[in-house]
Amino acid sequence: METLTSSVPILPVFLSMFLFIYLLAYFGVFRNWSSKHRPEASSCLISLAHGTPAVILATCAMVTQSQRGFASANTIFQNLVLDFSIAYFLMDLLHYLIFSPYDILFIAHHLATLFVFSTCRYLVLHGAFAPLVLLVLGEVTSVCQNTWTLANAWKADVPTAAKLYDLLSLPFFVFYSIVRGLAGPLFVYEMGVFYFSGEADNVIPRWVWISWMVIVIMAILLSILWISNLWVELYRERTRKVENKLK
Incomplete structure (x- = not known):
């Protein structure tokens, strides 16, 4: 497929779309929620609007396109998917800066992700395959x-949410652990082997792909740390429930 050198700017369109969804969630869908949980719920809604479509779009961009190498030129479709995700992360970053400015972990995650996607999309115009797989x-x-996050926010007030939270916790943790703790590191290893071979240096500057590798490795490690803490918390919750039943 033709590579993208110039096109109609689609990023503002996607950004406007996510802003609309966020405002609709905040002032419409979750208007009866407490001020404490409304921003988080609105963030979850734009995340839902981004997540599954991004997976489908990115998969199509990889499966249907001939450019699948770590150093291949970006196609129009691949750049469109990157713009879609850049718009989401910009919108969610704005959410965190306004409502959770002290949540340094998520702010750093979004800034790092934006760096990888933006440099691939607008600076080097090559190597979209790797960011799309990571996406x-x-x-x-x-x-x-x-x-699970929405159920967790509502579990103290709504019994159904508490049941859903308990039902989802174990399968979600297992699924997340496999994806972030096994599949992710394996793919990052493949990235490293290719980039360190020097085969991409003529189209992706060394400082760019080294930055990508550092960011992705840090993201993987933080994801593993995050899910590990949740596993510990789940174990404590289940142990406490068992002890209470035995009393």
């Missing part, structure tokens, strides 16, 4: 994660 690995758990 699939990052967003394939989106539906489970956001449903």
